Amino acid sequence: MSHEHDHGHDFPPMSSVKRWFVTTNHKDIGILYTVTALFFLLLGGALAMLMRVQLWSPLWNVLGEGAYNQAVSAHGLLMVFWFISPFAFGFANYIIPLQIGADDLAFPRLNAMSYWAYLFSGLLFIVSFFQGGSFSGGWTMYAPLNVPTFMPNVGGTTVVLALIMFVAAVTMGSVNFLTTMYRMRAEGLRMRDLPMFSMSILLTVWMMLFAFAALLAALIILGADHVFGTTYFTSDGGTLLWTHLFWFFGHPEVYIVFFPALGIMAECFQTFTGQRLVGRKWFVLAMVLVALQSFVVWMHHMFLTGINLEIKTLFMVTTIGISLPFDLMVFSLIYTMIKGRIRFTTPFLFSLGALILFIVGGITGVFLGAVVLDYEFRGTYWVVAHFHYVMVGGATGLFAGIYYWFPKMTGRMYDEFLGKLHFATYFVGFNLLYFPMFVAWETPRRVFAYAPGLSSWHQVATVGGFILGLSFLVMFYNLFKSIATGEEVGDNPWEYSTTAEWAVSSPPPLENFPGVPSYEGGKLSFRDEHEAAADGGASTAADGGTADASTATGSGGVATGGGALATAESALASQATAEPEHADHASYWPVVVCFAGFLAFLGISGVRNGGFYYGLTAAGGVLAAVGFVGMAQESFHVPEPTVAEQWPFGGVENMKLGMWMFLGSDVVLFGGFIGSYLFLRVANGWQHWHHLIPEDHVVLPGLLNTYLLLTSSFAVVLALVAAHKRSRLGVVASLGLTWVLGVGFLANKAIEWLHLFHIHSEAFPNGWEVGTNVASSTFYLTTGLHGAHVIVGLIMILYMIPRAWKGAYLDDDSSLEYFGLYWHFVDIVWLFLFPLFYIL
């Protein structure tokens, strides 16, 4: 076949340590995610145990004030961010390409980046404990307790930066999954045909893409308050600003955490009842509704903040509205059992358990939806009990997933008896732990000196907590033992499973499928490689440009009759000879870049203290630069699928779609910044704002920059035109012009800023610096974020100019186009910022 893989996948064997540092294969990364997430479960769990010991008696002083607050905060943050979602995304990484018929994710190297950013962000979190204590303001991080004025320890800053790095990981992952799921499905697999787990992940990543962008805005602002001394969250209105930003993210997060579990439950219910999901279409529709609505309920977390009755009513209505689709999903699962042939395997038990826990969590949630009740429940153990029933209930569904897919991932069966034992102890422990919290609900949350009369309930909870903790010993023992000695399984150990991962061997081969997966015949089959390729237009299209490949495959579908199973077997044999094309490559750069990020963030956490931390920051920056250059130089080619279902993005290459998705999240990021500015300006008096700004802050520099940017956008268009005309010089000249204009923009900005920093007016005797007041904070940070985007664009141009000189974009100008998209976007953002910060 083609010569695409002269750099092959070159992976060392799985037994070698090196393999795990260089892999970009989705299955390897899935395993890395799963293992890492379980590690953070243990860490978060250990903190929970410490709290439960402290809570044994209100008179004890095991942890004490400082440590308890850190334990509560770190436990919440670690469980929500570093355990639950990554655990789900371990499965998503491993299973989704298999379920949808892709040989990997769309951007394998980005996937590795995402993993390493996740891991290093977690390590950064752990380091924070050793920097004078970790963050201690709760997982909700309410302002202004979250700023250094009230939390001066370096560790508090580190956690904020760790979260930023985590969000980076999430965003890379979301873009990757969305592109993959829209562009790389097996032929004949329509979006609506996605298996339930894939469907749940699809909706999860959509929510992630936007919700985490809002969180990122909040975190960058918070980080700036820590590092640059901006005054967002200590200004008038700053406290409420945080709650808005946080909960705009926070409520979708509830479903982000829960949806993957719901998908697994739906799959396990189908498989182990031998029944198709009842009302599947409605189930999916209900999930879509929830995903959309999740962005308009956030203020139900703020019923006591003095919002007016109209808004309270509105958010009460949307909140109750969002609870209803869940009723439908619950009933759908229950009815799926009817007339089934239910096998009480461990994954089914966990799914059933998760359903029951979710019912309890849901009902107690309705209590909170009634505003008058919420007034009283706010800040009490009712909330703690409720969200553990829902969230750890969701985790229960994920544990179903680990047993369900264990045979697929390892090729061996877990021990069924131990699995059941795990479930029994888990379920008993769970209810002993959390149910008493409903009874003792009058205990204030995040408090250990509670009313002594409630202590017997807390003691029951502590006992339950230990039982729950012990149940995991059973699980780990079972899994370790079974990896080594479990009974070997064939492709499909479950009788009624339907999804494609069960049609390949366990564990699946590196390239996933024995042929090109297709649903054209209404049923999964694997078509012959060569035939499919010939059929789909042999062009394996470098760097995209397969717009017509997808449509050219109409004639396909020579289904290899018989069961898919049989096909799998036979095709597997032939596959050894026919050298398939891999999208997998070994690369060290993702781990290098993310390690550099780790160093840089660690350095930034302490720059307020200078010295050693400056060195760290610099080292991280240099290493990151090396890493990015190395990555750009590395030849890493990912062919687009020649045959794939790509509705509705058939005409958009992977890279372009990825860029769109990324810009979509960037829109929300800037939206968060602009929204914050407007919110604070209203809170401080729209007109009064002018008193916070010096006379010297004039329109002219901004106007000049507007012209510069507009012209530079035009220059990018010229570059594209030149590429069409095959004028190498034209491309280089236009890119050069863009670069010069961009640099001009930055230089002009630098002059403006330096001037403002050093003015000596009556109102601002010490200059107008970043931390001078809320107006200067919003001005420098928002336009600074935009400036950072410009800098990134300029670095991209620097990379492109030499390539253009060699004529790289004459035949294929798609990279130019992607850059153009980005640059125009940056330009458009400025068109919003300019009037807001210079005119109004």
Add this chain to the structure above:
Amino acid sequence: MPVSGGGLAAEVALAGAGGIRAPAEVFNSIFVVFLGLGTLVGTVVIAYTLYNAYKYRYREDRDPAPDLDRPELGELPESGGKGKKLFLSFGLSAVIVLSLIVWTYGTLLYVENRPAEAAQEGTEILDVHVEGYQFGWNFTYPNGHTTGTLRVPANRMVNLTVTSRDVFHNFGIPELRVKSDAIPGQTTNAWFVAEEPTEYTANCYELCGRGHSYMDAEVVVMEPEAFEEWYASTNGTAANGTASESGDESHSDLEEAARP
């Protein structure tokens, strides 16, 4: 310290304070209904789930529907039937939830609007300004007297205007079912009626730093006469300056002074 047993008791309506139904009572009565219905619905649904799980357990010899078309590996997904049943139960659950919420909405309006009405009726109201700080509470009375113990007369509407000097706190007296966020730079309102002379503890319900766990305040409910006597004795005590400047004592604008 009195700890009410899970707040289960729906206490008898009180007659004082111009027949004002206290939020505590409103809460308790709604809570009982929710608990009753919630337990009922939860039990029924979970029991039904378990019943089905048991009934359709796999048995070699007894297949409930031998001819049923079972899922196969590699098929494109379809729905299993029973759509009608699904919508029926969904409809039922929706009706229960919606009617519960509509019903409580009336009480929300009551809790929100009662102080304004009471003021209009000329009912006697005690205004207290509450300020949270790391880690304690200050209570300022209309005469300017500031103290760390909240003293109120029994059977009188007490209207709290709550704010914070430093970080986000939340002021709450659990037994009286009153709670309000204490946010720096703005005020929020909450009200209650205490029935009998006794003592309670107010807590902070928002993590606010090291001392959060111990951030309590004593609440003393006094006989009205005793209260008046005490209050008169504070006259002339200069306010000790801890009261925040944002004190807007007017209780008629209960539509919350959300500043932004």
